[in-house]
Amino acid sequence: MSQQDDLVEMGRRLLINNYRQPPVVMARGEGCALFDVEGRRYLDMTAGVAVSILGHGHPGLANAIATQARRLVHVSNLYYIQAQLEFAEALSRRAFHGRAFFCNSGTEANEAALKLARRYQAVARKQPERVEFVAFENGFHGRTFGALSVTGQAKYREGFGPLVGPVRFLPFGDVAAARAAIGAQTCAVIVEPIQAEGGINLPPPGYLQEIRRLCTDSGTVLIFDEIQTGSGRTGTFYAFEGEGVVPDVLTLAKGLAGGIPIGAMLANEEVARGFEPGTHASTFGGNPFATAAALYVQRAIDELGLLEHCREVGSYLGSALLRLGERRRPKTRGARGRGLLQGLVIEGDPSEIVTRARARGLLVSVAGGNVVRLVPPLIVGKAEIDEAIEILDAVLGDLR
């Protein structure tokens, strides 16, 4: 048995059976390439589920992490943390101004947002009867109970009830449904500006503006989940910048520290009043190690011009996928996305395409049941995009 086979056997024996890993163990990475323990190269268009925005093995990030690790890894929020404060300040220079709470993952950031909204309505605004959350069909917000409860895909919720409620799910993009649902009983609306896991669904023009207006008029907290769309993924630091709206609360994770676990919830001054000392906390949240990495990533985004680069190569990838989608009809049904959050829509289940692409050295993943998702590191180049398209074309050509 090879070393890889041995490790895969260990995984099947030792780990709880909640993932569906293929028989591959990654050993190292460089830029947009990953290498498994046998030394085989893969072109990575997954970036660890839209996380590794600077690519793999980035020397500057490695250096920032190592330097901070020697100085101070963890101290908890019993005390102020310099890197956390500087990171909060760096974030406040982007398109959202407010206060920050740090945690360790996306789902935790959403838990914080839902709790903040509830407490803001109940305590700060003295309207404890406003408890209903409005969320969207095909939305995805995470796996802990609160975040799961507002995730609009039954397959993730099944078997876990009773969940947190009340939650009302609306069809994403339906203005009339939003007008009918958002009102004096609504605590908060939670929405992804572009639904990512749900199949890379873009909102119709003006839709998020209408949601914003309904929330403002009814005193409802508007939460944007930018866990996947944020950190520059769509070509602006936040996806909402392209929509002409600003939420009250914003959640981030994934790309924020280039692969070191971190989550953040940002809230405007008004809604931030919902938390007071002792009402919410996280032991690891925003620790020196994670926030030093995040601070490095903030600087790298600007120094490398990654937002402009993402817009340029993102539209290159989007056009290439549209052409591929046309060429390979009826096996495909078009392509959609923004920046480097792109999807090729497949007629039927795309898992066979993912498996065959991997066999040819390309890593992609599935979103929304019928979309092959491409979310490469933001440093991806046009030659790598060409390589990915060529492999996908060959895979589609092989399919019967």
Ligand SMILES: Cc1ncc(COP(=O)(O)O)c(C=O)c1O
């Ligand atoms: C939009 C969105 N929200 C929340 C999450 C959950 O993040 P995490 O897996 O870090 O808990 C994800 C993860 O895919 C996501 O895409």
